[in-house]
Each structure stands twice: as C-alpha cells, then as structure tokens.
Amino acid sequence: MAKDFLQGTRDRYDVIVIGSGLAGLTGANVLAKAGYSVLLLEHHYQLGGMATWFKRRGGHIFDISLHGFPVGMIKSCRKYWTPEIAESIVQLKGIRFENPQFSLRTTFDREDFTRIITEKFAIPYETVDGFFKAAREMNFYDDQSLTTRELFQKFFPGRSDVVRLLMEPITYANGSTLEDPAITYGIVFSNFMSKGVFTFQGGTDALVTKMKAELERNGVDIRIRSLVDKIEVDAQRRARAVHVNGKRIECGAVLSNANIKATILKLVGEENLDPSFVEETRAVRLNNSSCQVYIGLKEGEGFDNVGDLLFHSEHEGFDIQSMLAKEVSSRTFSFYYPETRPGSNRWLVVSSTNANYRDWVDLSEEQYQADKKALCEDTIACLEKYVPDIRSKLDWIEASTPRTFEHYTHHLSGASFGTKFEGLKVSQSLPEQVAGLYHAGSVGIIMSGWLGAVNYGVIVANEMDKYLTTRQPG
Numbered sequence: 001m002a003k004d005f006l007q008g009t010r011d012r013y014d015v016i017v018i019g020s021g022l023a024g025l026t027g028a029n030v031l032a033k034a035g036y037s038v039l040l041l042e043h044h045y046q047l048g049g050m051a052t053w054f055k056r057r058g059g060h061i062f063d064i065s066l067h068g069f070p071v072g073m074i075k076s077c078r079k080y081w082t083p084e085i086a087e088s089i090v091q092l093k094g095i096r097f098e099n100p101q102f103s104l105r106t107t108f109d110r111e112d113f114t115r116i117i118t119e120k121f122a123i124p125y126e127t128v129d130g131f132f133k134a135a136r137e138m139n140f141y142d143d144q145s146l147t148t149r150e151l152f153q154k155f156f157p158g159r160s161d162v163v164r165l166l167m168e169p170i171t172y173a174n175g176s177t178l179e180d181p182a183i184t185y186g187i188v189f190s191n192f193m194s195k196g197v198f199t200f201q202g203g204t205d206a207l208v209t210k211m212k213a214e215l216e217r218n219g220v221d222i223r224i225r226s227l228v229d230k231i232e233v234d235a236q237r238r239a240r241a242v243h244v245n246g247k248r249i250e251c252g253a254v255l256s257n258a259n260i261k262a263t264i265l266k267l268v269g270e271e272n273l274d275p276s277f278v279e280e281t282r283a284v285r286l287n288n289s290s291c292q293v294y295i296g297l298k299e300g301e302g303f304d305n306v307g308d309l310l311f312h313s314e315h316e317g318f319d320i321q322s323m324l325a326k327e328v329s330s331r332t333f334s335f336y337y338p339e340t341r342p343g344s345n346r347w348l349v350v351s352s353t354n355a356n357y358r359d360w361v362d363l364s365e366e367q368y369q370a371d372k373k374a375l376c377e378d379t380i381a382c383l384e385k386y387v388p389d390i391r392s393k394l395d396w397i398e399a400s401t402p403r404t405f406e407h408y409t410h411h412l413s414g415a416s417f418g419t420k421f422e423g424l425k426v427s428q429s430l431p432e433q434v435a436g437l438y439h440a441g442s443v444g445i446i447m448s449g450w451l452g453a454v455n456y457g458v459i460v461a462n463e464m465d466k467y468l469t470t471r472q473p474g
Contacts, residue, residue, distance in 0.1 A: 005225040005245065012250040013039040013221070014468060016242050017257060018228045018267070021049025022450055023440035024257030025211055026080055026457030027464075031255075032218035034465055039251070040220050041244055043227035044408060048208040049257065050416065050442075051450060059346060060296035060396050063204045063336075068092060068173065068309060069450040071195035076454045085210050090201045094307035097168075098385075100316055101161045105307065108169070109196040121162050131155040132193060138186035140446070144421070148185040149178035160317035167318050168311055172332050172352065174448040175287035175417035177320045184421050184445040191451065197309065203341045231256070231263075231437065233272040239436040252471065253436040253464050257457075259412050260284065260419060260427045260439055273433050281426050287417035287445070288324055289357045289402035293379040295349040296396035302347040303387045308335055312382060326359040326371075328378060333386070349387075351379045357402040357413040372399040418442025431463070436471070438464055 014036035017028045024040065025047065032038045046052060052064050071091075078086035095108045104120065106112050110132055117128045134151070148167070156162040163178075166189065170176050176185055200207045215222060230243040231254055241250045256263040261284055264270075270278040297303075314329040315322040323330045336348035363371060376397050383390050402414030411418075424444030431438055440460040442448045447456045 003225075005223055006247050006249075009039065009221060009223065009247075009249060010037070013037045014252045015039070015255060015464065016041065016249065016251040016253075017255045018231075018242065018263075019049060019257030019441070020044075020047040020222075021257045021441060022051050022453035023442075023457035023460070024049070024255065025208075025215065026454045027255050027257070027440055027461040028220050029211070029215055029218060030080055030458055030461035031464060032215065032220045034461075036252075036465075036468065038220045039249065040215065040222045041226040041228055041242070042222070042224050043410065045224050046208070047212055047222070047224070048204065049409060050405075051204055051208065051453075053204045053208075056294075056296065056396050056398075058296065058395050059299065060294075060348065061203060061205060061341065061344075061346075062294040062296070062348060062350060063334075064292070064400075068197040068199055070191035071198055072191055073198060073451045073454065076451060076458070080454065080458055081211060082214055085200075085207065085214075088201050088206070089198050091195070092197045092199055092308040094305065094309070095169075095197060096307040096310040097165065098310065099164065099313035101164060107196050108192060110193040113166075113193065116165070117162060121159065121165075123156065123159070123162065127155055132190070135186040135193070136190040138183045138190070140183065140187075144181045144183060146182040147179055148176065148182045151182040151185065152178070164313075164318040168313070168323075168330075169309075171318075171320065171323060172311070172354065174445050175354065176445055178318070180445060181421050187446045188449070188452075199308075199340075201340065201342065206341075228258075228267060230269075231267045231434075233268060233434050233437075237272060237434050239434055251436075252468055253438065255460060255464060256437070256439045257441050258410065259415070260423050260430075260441060260443055261286070261412055262410065263439055264426070264430070268434060268437070277426075277429070277433050280422075284423045284426055285420040286413050286415040287419060287442075287448075289355050289405055289411075289414040290416040291328075291353045291355045291360075291375060291402070292400045293351040293376055294396070294398050294400070295351070295380070295383070295390075295394065297347045297390075297393045298395040299345065301393040301395075302338075303390070303393070305337065306335060306386045309333070310335070310386065312385075323354045324356050326355070328353050328375070330354075331379070331382065333383065347393075349383065351383070355402055357406075357415075360401045360403050361406075361413075368401075368403070372401065375399045375401075415442075417445070417448050419444065421445060431467070436467060 020042040232241040310333040334350045406414035427439045
C-alpha cells in the first residue's frame, strides 16, 4: 500500500502554503509565529524549491543553481528566521571575469567596481558615481519605460566592456536582459553593490535543514510528496480549500509559492476569475531556464584557489542570445572548497549556463542523453583552462537541463527565474480576484533570487495577516 503522506492532517487550517521555495517557507514561518495554524505542502521529497541540493555516491553534495545574494539576506534571516542562520552567511570575495575584453578579479562591491571602472576602463569618476547613485535611487514606483539598455547608453555610450562587467552577473543571477525595465536591473544591482556577494556557509542542505527545524518549532505542519491539483473557490470568490493527493482540506487563506501562471490557470481555473485578468495572466512572459554541470573530485583531491565565482565568456561583448545558446560560449563556475562546508574535505565545481527550454524539450531520449554528455565534456574542456589536471581528479559529473528543472520544480517551461516584470503586478493583484488567495514567488526579476524570495514571502504574509484578522467567519 502506498504511503499516505497526509496521514494525521487536520480537516482545516488557518493557512495552507503551496510550495516550499524560500518565499513559501518564509511566509509559513512568519504566519506560524503570528499564531496561525499552517499547513505547508510540497510535492517534492525535500524542501527548498530552487534552493535545494542532491547527494551522489562518494560523499558528494551538490547545491542546485548559483547561490549568491546581497548582504540584506543577513538582516532578513536574522529578523524572520534565526540568528544562527544569519551568522552562517559569509561574503564571497574571489569573483573573476575572464573574456576576450578583459580579465579581472573583484570583491563585487561599489568601492571596488568604482576603482576598476575608473582605472581599468578609464571612465571619469563623476560618471561612475552618477551611475551608482541612479541605480541606488531606483524603486518600484519609478518610470518603467526606461530600459536597461537606455540606462547604460546614458552613462556608458559605446562601452560594451563596461556593460558586460555590470550586466553579465545580474543576467546569470536572474535572467535580466537589456530590454527589461531599468528599475529591475537598478534595484537588484544596487543591492549587490552595497557590500558584495554573499552565500550560506555549510551548503543549502544545512540552510534548509535549519529552516525546517524552525518551522517545526513554530508549529508548521510540513508535508512532502503532496501535490496540490486544485484551489477551491466558493461562489463569493473566496479561497476555501485545497485538493491535494485526493484529499480536500479547508483553510482560511492560501499562499501559493507555485509559478504564478500555473497558480492562476491550473490551480484556480479561469472560470473563477475575470476574463481580463485571465488574459493578463496569459500575457505574462516566462524568464529563461538554465543548464548546470555538477563536478565532484575524488576524495583527497583538490586544487589551488581559483576564485569563488568565475564568469567565463568566449564571445565579444554582452550578448544575451549567445548566453542562451545551446552551443555554450558563456558559463559561470561556482567553486566549492572544503571550507564551504565546514568539516568536509571535498572539492566541487558547479557550472551554470542560461538556456532556452525549446532547445531541450523536443529532443529524442537518445539525442537528449547525447547532448547532456556533450555538455559535460565541453564544460570539462573549459574548466581545464583554470584547473589543468581536472580530468585526473574527476570522480563524478552529471548535467541538468531545463527538462530537469521542469520535472523537479513543476515550473512552466523549466523557468529558472520565474517571470518577466509584468508577472509582479499579476501576483500582487491575485487577492483582488479571489479573496484569501495570495502568491509569493519569483516574479518580475526584482523579486527573484534568494533575498527577493524571502522578502516577498514576508510582504505577502503580512497582507495575509491583515486579511485573516479582519475576515468575518462563514
């Protein structure tokens, strides 16, 4: 008999959270600490959404995706999680760029970028300072017609090298392009410029394990292997229940951490929504997906420090289409040293490339496996430029693709970075369509990434608290 992962659940909760990405986890924690009964449903066998990991034979533990975030993550984790989690966040200081236009290392903060752009690229200080001030002053309510391309053209006309330095890491972080609204770039970039790039020492597994323990301390009922197939809406357009694993569970409010389009078009159903809102939802564009190659070294084998993050590109200038191409010419290497996971003696490397879903989804199984193998081989050939004897030290290698992300996360088209900017408005407007139904997740680029997800979870949890406090029974 199949295991009943919902055994012992109540018939009703104050809040049901669908999905355990960082927005869902944080929203659940905030609401539980406020005294609400919370049921957290995750279809996968472990928590975290894109903030997750997997293990392989030989003692390898691989983090999924690039996990660099701004210093603000420390404050958010201390306030909404625990001091212990906040204290494990450390700065990455070895960030490298290697491409036909320049080779450099940086701590990726405002002071060092100012030095590089003025000294190496010979841009006047006043121009650089003006750009940083413009980025820092941007906010959600600014003019959204100015594109990132136009922003760069204003400060650095004709300087593809400067654009590449300032743009390429953000594109890897959240899928931004030069045609996206400038505010989506400025807000994210200025957050990083505050103090640089940070990560969680101990690995994603340690982070999510600590988060799970905190959720349980606060009384959250956590259920894995629980796939929601419907959000029930009553005749008054109120969220009343969810249907999961064949069971109906009532609730006072729902927080969906699923993809915004899947939440609205699949879980709610357009019959419960205004036609204009349905059309607005359909028009939301998904961001791109990604491929990754996971490389583990034999026990006892290592390499000299070659940096923490390495942005390697072979094409000229910043070129989003080249970054997305299946014939990879641009990738980011994340180097994991033993100190990344204190107590470990293993060296790992994760290579990440932006990718198009359509390039992978229609391949035959035979071609798919062959292309994954070719991706691994091409990645090792590139890595040899920085770790020359990597082949003799190799113990494990495998690749993930947009198909992999789609399978494990249920993200539409395997979208690694959620939606384009218009997705944020749809996400925020959802409670106006269905009372008690909220969404938090990767939308609009500025709400992408670990810090954006955590903070969006907090914002939405506070809105849900107001709703639940004022709502009349019945």
